[in-house]
Structure formats: structure tokens, C-alpha cells
Amino acid sequence: MLKFEHVSKVYKGGKRAVNDLNLEIEKGEFICFIGPSGCGKTTTMKMINRLIEPTEGSIFINGKNIMERDPVQLRREIGYVIQQIGLFPHMTIQENISLVLKLLKWPEAKRRERARELLKLVDLTPDYLEKYPHELSGGQQQRIGVLRALAADQPLILMDEPFGALDPITRDSLQEEFKKLQRKLDKTIVFVTHDMDEAIKLADRIVIMRDGQIVQCDTPDDILRNPANEFVEEFIGKDRLVQARPNIQTVEQIMNPKPVTITPEHSLSEAIQLMKQCRVDSLLVVDEKKVLTGFIDVEMIDQKRKKANLVKDIVETEIFTVEKDTLVRDTVRKILKRGMKYVPVVDHNHHLVGIVTRASLVDIVYDSIWGEVETDEISKIG
Amino acid sequence: MDTVVEFFSNYGSEMLYKTWEHLYISVIAALLGIVFAVPLGIILTRIPKVAGFVMGVLGVIQTFPSFAILAFFIPLLGVGKTPAIIALFFYSVLPILRNTYTGVNGVQKSLLEAGRGMGMTGWERIRYVEVPLAIPVIMAGIRLSVVYLIGWATLASFIGGGGLGDYIFSGLNLYQPEFIIAGAVPVTVLALLTDLLLGKVENWVTPKGMKKMRQAA
Numbered sequence: 001m002l003k004f005e006h007v008s009k010v011y012k013g014g015k016r017a018v019n020d021l022n023l024e025i026e027k028g029e030f031i032c033f034i035g036p037s038g039c040g041k042t043t044t045m046k047m048i049n050r051l052i053e054p055t056e057g058s059i060f061i062n063g064k065n066i067m068e069r070d071p072v073q074l075r076r077e078i079g080y081v082i083q084q085i086g087l088f089p090h091m092t093i094q095e096n097i098s099l100v101l102k103l104l105k106w107p108e109a110k111r112r113e114r115a116r117e118l119l120k121l122v123d124l125t126p127d128y129l130e131k132y133p134h135e136l137s138g139g140q141q142q143r144i145g146v147l148r149a150l151a152a153d154q155p156l157i158l159m160d161e162p163f164g165a166l167d168p169i170t171r172d173s174l175q176e177e178f179k180k181l182q183r184k185l186d187k188t189i190v191f192v193t194h195d196m197d198e199a200i201k202l203a204d205r206i207v208i209m210r211d212g213q214i215v216q217c218d219t220p221d222d223i224l225r226n227p228a229n230e231f232v233e234e235f236i237g238k239d240r241l242v243q244a245r246p247n248i249q250t251v252e253q254i255m256n257p258k259p260v261t262i263t264p265e266h267s268l269s270e271a272i273q274l275m276k277q278c279r280v281d282s283l284l285v286v287d288e289k290k291v292l293t294g295f296i297d298v299e300m301i302d303q304k305r306k307k308a309n310l311v312k313d314i315v316e317t318e319i320f321t322v323e324k325d326t327l328v329r330d331t332v333r334k335i336l337k338r339g340m341k342y343v344p345v346v347d348h349n350h351h352l353v354g355i356v357t358r359a360s361l362v363d364i365v366y367d368s369i370w371g372e373v374e375t376d377e378i379s380k381i382g
Numbered sequence: 383m384d385t386v387v388e389f390f391s392n393y394g395s396e397m398l399y400k401t402w403e404h405l406y407i408s409v410i411a412a413l414l415g416i417v418f419a420v421p422l423g424i425i426l427t428r429i430p431k432v433a434g435f436v437m438g439v440l441g442v443i444q445t446f447p448s449f450a451i452l453a454f455f456i457p458l459l460g461v462g463k464t465p466a467i468i469a470l471f472f473y474s475v476l477p478i479l480r481n482t483y484t485g486v487n488g489v490q491k492s493l494l495e496a497g498r499g500m501g502m503t504g505w506e507r508i509r510y511v512e513v514p515l516a517i518p519v520i521m522a523g524i525r526l527s528v529v530y531l532i533g534w535a536t537l538a539s540f541i542g543g544g545g546l547g548d549y550i551f552s553g554l555n556l557y558q559p560e561f562i563i564a565g566a567v568p569v570t571v572l573a574l575l576t577d578l579l580l581g582k583v584e585n586w587v588t589p590k591g592m593k594k595m596r597q598a599a
């Protein structure tokens with residue numbers, strides 16, 4: 001849907017910011033541009049909506065050369081999200097979200113309706129519509145910034161380090177939310193970032209740039225497994241290369257397949273006994289079909305044992321899980337970042353199939369430091 | 383006290399008329415100033431190289447004594463209300479122009495970028511982004527300018543423009559302090575009332591979101 005053909009940009013003063021760039025992006029693809037500061041990411045992106053005009057070469061959207069289009073019209077068909085968020089402080093959230101629609105001369109009532117509808121996508125209540133940007137947190141503001149870019153149902157969205165100004169935890173949750181949103185809405189996204197973790201997490205393909213040129217353009221997995229050259233390797237960083245070792249790829253391969261479980265009808269004293277027997281401090285609760293329903297731990301039993309008898313009375317159903325074919329590197333990051341002790345592993349139907357504990361992580365790190373062969377030898381010794 | 387009552391019975395209706403005349407001269411000059419200086423201020427933000435020059439020149443003109451400017455217009459435009467209004471108009475331009483320029487220039491570049499990126503035309507950016515955000519600063523310039531003009535409009539009497547200046551100058555010429563007072567007091571009251579009124583207008587045109595933000599800060 002988007003195609004760069006021999007595109008170059010030379011700024012006044014002779015700086016060649018982008019140099020003979022060729023790239024084709026499919027509809028629905030999530031593309032991340034990454035590279036050192038000044039390598040031309042922003043320039044490349046802004047040429048797509050003609051905020052910057054290419055010096056040489058052409059850019060095509062759906063086969064049409066953008067230089068033959070009216071720039072204002074073109075921009076209204078492309079969503080645009082910037083790092084500084086750029087919500088208008090004098091407009092309500094509703095007005096901010098639906099501003100493009102106003103430019104497109106939608107009637108007031110339809111604009112309201114659309115803003116309301118969009119707000120649901122990011123789990124904000126309708127009372128936010130009448131608030132002003134300064135009344136929102138940074139993360140909420142950027143959610144609105146994203147909605148604004150979706151308002152006219154633009155098929156293509158450009159984002160220049162949209163989460164760069166947010167704190168790491170907010171950034172993490174926005175990334176996840178956004179990735180889900182993108183899958184659901186099937187947008188083509190061009191996303192500029194500095195952050196390799198972000199790129200790996202979000203992108204279908206990563207474009208690594210240096211000095212105005214593409215060094216490598218591949219899926220995150222291919223880049224991690226086969227970096228094109230030393231520059232890419234350096235850029236990815238050693239620790240990520242280690243995590244990407246092909247033999248420890250999905251969670252299923254590293255999980256403990258026999259988590260300690262209990263069904264909801266058991267009594268709490270049985271639960272405590274089971275914990276003692278297996279030397280664990282929490283139990284995963286599954287029904288007779290092995291579907292994960294929640295967990296209990298020793299503190300919960302201690303607090304509630306006077307009032308409750310059965311496991312089902314105290315089970316906590318808010319539980320974070322991963323699917324068995326999730327990549328290990330994503331799980332590792334989550335466990336470490338959220339400080340979790342373990343993560344249950346489920347299949348697509350939410351059947352419990354295993355558990356990843358901090359102990360499993362130790363194995364991975366151990367493997368990556370000493371390699372598997374020696375691990376085997378050590379276990380023989382042990 | 384008797385003299386005050388006497389003065390009013392003799393000159394009351396004339397005073398009202400002169401006050402009206404005074405206000406009329408000032409307000410017309412200010413309106414012209416607004417119509418001219420606000421768009422010019424916005425245009426100047428688009429051509430920063432010219433902007434510096436224009437501001438400099440206007441700054442110099444502003445330092446000319448008001449009498450000189452008035453005198454300068456007599457051979458060109460003769461005497462009467464029109465040359466008075468034109469001279470005052472010149473004075474109103476600078477504060478409004480300067481505030482419009484700084485106000486619009488002070489709008490965050492990221493907001494303009496967001497506007498441009500989402501497909502606003504140049505005009506839509508001015509209308510939906512720059513002017514609403516700069517309006518408090520622009521209004522402050524207008525307020526300042528109008529209040530000054532009401533003071534300066536006293537000088538209009540010199541070139542036959544009328545207004546409360548007539549009383550002040552005849553009082554000065556004839557050594558009749560009651561005339562000076564009859565001119566000066568309404569001018570002051572007029573200036574204060576106008577300032578108050580424009581303060582209200584300023585508050586009224588400032589977008590609600592910005593007011594809330596300022597309160598929160």
C-alpha cells in the first residue's frame with residue numbers, strides 16, 4: 001500500500017538526511033523505523049504525509065504518487081501521532097478527538113457520536129469527553145492522541161516516537177493496548193522509535209536505518225536471529241541476541257509442565273496440606289476440564305480462613321497468563337518488569353498447560369551464560 | 383458645591399456630548415487599530431525576517447511625541463475628527479501588533495505540527511489553533527491600547543477633533559480650573575470603566591480550557 005522508490009532528501013545546506021531509500025509496506029503491516037539519532041527516521045516518515053517533500057524519488061500510496069495529491073487532503077487521510085502528544089489545550093477531549101472530522105465537515109452530532117465510540121476503544125469513560133487535556137495524565141493524553149489519528153478511520157497511521165515521553169510502566173501498557181488495537185482495526189502503521197524493545201514487541205517488520213539508508217528490514221525474529229552486520233548486532237544488543245536463541249523459543253519449551261493445581265470444591269485445609277506437601281506458596285485453581293480459573297496463595301488462606309471453607313470462596317480470578325506459543329523473550333520481560341513470581345501458561349482455550357517460574361528464568365539465564373552442553377555435564381556431575 | 387451644580391446646569395449636556403465624542407474618537411481609532419494590527423501581527427509571524435524590521439520601525443515611530451504626529455497630519459489631512467482618528471490609530475497599532483505577534487509566535491510548535499499533520503489548511507490553523515491560544519495576549523494588547531487611546535484622545539482637541547480635550551485646553555488657556563476638572567475627571571473615569579469592561583471581555587473570549595488550565599497551575 002505504501003512504496004518508496006529511490007527516495008532521497010537533501011536539506012538546505014546540503015545535509016543528505018535520507019539517501020536512495022527503497023521500501024514497500026503491505027496493507028495492515030506494522031512497520032517500525034529504528035536507528036541512531038539523526039539517521040533520518042523522522043524525515044522518512046514526514047515525507048509520507050508531505051510535511052517534508054522528497055528531493056528525489058517518489059512515494060506511492062495505493063499506487064498513486066503522493067506528489068500528485070493535494071497535501072491537505074492527503075494528510076486528512078493519514079493519521080498522525082507525535083511524541084509531544086500535541087492535544088489542543090483549549091479544546092475538550094471530544095473536540096480534540098473529532099477535529100479531523102470537523103475539518104472534513106462532518107455534522108456536529110455525528111462527530112460527538114464518533115468521539116464517544118472511539119473513547120470506548122481505550123477504556124475511558126464518556127465523562128472524559130468534556131474534560132480538557134490538562135486534566136488527563138500523560139498516558140491518557142497520548143491515548144487521546146492516538147484516537148485523534150483514528151477518528152476519520154484513516155487506513156494509514158504515522159507515529160513518531162509516540163510513547164517516548166511516557167514513563168516506562170505507562171509506555172508498557174500503552175504499547176500492549178495499541179498492539180491489540182492495531183490487530184483489531186487492521187491499520188497500516190509506520191512507527192518511529194528509539195527503543196529496540198518497543199520495536200520488537202510491536203513491529204511486524206523492523207527497518208533499521210543508519211545515515212539515511214536502510215541497513216536491514218526484516219521481522220523481529222529474523223533480525224534477532226540473523227543480524228545483517230555488526231552494526232545491527234551492536235544496535236540490538238547482546239542480551240537480546242541471547243534471548244532470541246532459537247532453541248529456547250516459546251514458553252512451552254521452557255515451562256514446567258506440572259504446576260501444582262487444585263479444584264474449587266476442595267477445602268482450604270486440603271489446600272494448605274497440598275502446599276506443604278509440594279513446598280509451594282500458591283496453587284493454581286482449575287476446574288474439572290483443566291480450565292484455569294484463578295489462584296490462591298497462603299496469605300489469602302491465612303486472612304480468610306475464618307470466613308471461608310472452600311477454595312472457590314477465596315479464589316482470586318484476576319490472574320495474568322501467557323499462551324504457550326508466546327515467545328520467551330516477551331515473557332521474560334514481563335516477569336521481570338512486573339515483579340511476578342510466576343506466570344501460568346495456558347493454551348488457546350485457557351486450559352492450564354504449565355507454569356513459568358522465576359526458577360525457569362534462572363535456567364534460561366544460566367543456559368545463555370554457560371551454554372547447554374556444560375549444563376548437561378554439570379547435571380551429570382550433580 | 384454650588385459651583386459644581388451651576389457648572390453642570392450650564393454645561394451638563396455639552397459635557398455628555400463631549401464625552402461621547404471622546405469615546406467615539408478613541409473607539410473608532412482602536413477598532414481600526416485592531417482590524418489592521420491583528421491580521422498584520424499574524425502575517426508577520428509567517429515572515430520572521432520582515433517581522434523584526436517592522437517591529438523596530440514601529441517602535442521608533444511610537445517614540446515620536448504625540449503632538450508632532452498630530453501636527454504632521456494637519457497639512458496632509460487638514461483638521462477635524464478624521465485626522466485625529468488617523469493619528470490615534472497609528473498609536474493603537476503598536477501594542478496590538480506586538481501582542482498579536484508575540485501571542486501567536488508563542489503557540490507551541492508541536493501544536494502547529496499536530497495541526498498541519500492532521501490536515502489543517504493555513505487558515506484553519508489560524509482560526510482553530512493560533513488565534514484561540516493567543517487570544518488572552520492579543521486582548522491584553524487591545525486593552526492596553528484602548529486605555530491609552532482614551533488618554534491620548536485629549537490631544538484630538540488640538541486639531542479640532544473635539545472631545546473632552548476641549549475642556550482641558552480651554553481651562554488651561556483661560557486659567558479656569560473647573561474646566562480642567564470637567565475634562566480630566568470624565569477622561570479618567572472613562573479610561574477606568576473601559577479597562578474594567580475590556581477585562582470582562584478578555585475573560586469572556588478566553589477559551590474555557592485555558593482558563594481551567596491556568597487555575598489548575
Ligand SMILES: Nc1ncnc2c1ncn2[C@@H]1O[C@H](COP(=O)(O)OP(=O)(O)OP(=O)(O)O)[C@@H](O)[C@H]1O
Nearest residue numbers: 011012013015017036037038039040041042043044
Ligand atoms: N529542517 C532541517 N534542516 C536541515 N537539516 C535537518 C533538518 N531536519 C533534520 N535535519 C538533519 O537531517 C538528519 C536526519 O534528521 P531526522 O530528524 O530525520 O533524524 P531522526 O532519525 O528522526 O533522529 P532522532 O532519532 O534524533 O529523532 C539529521 O542529521 C538532522 O540534523
Ligand SMILES: [Mg+2]
Nearest residue numbers: 041042043160
Ligand atoms: Mg526524529
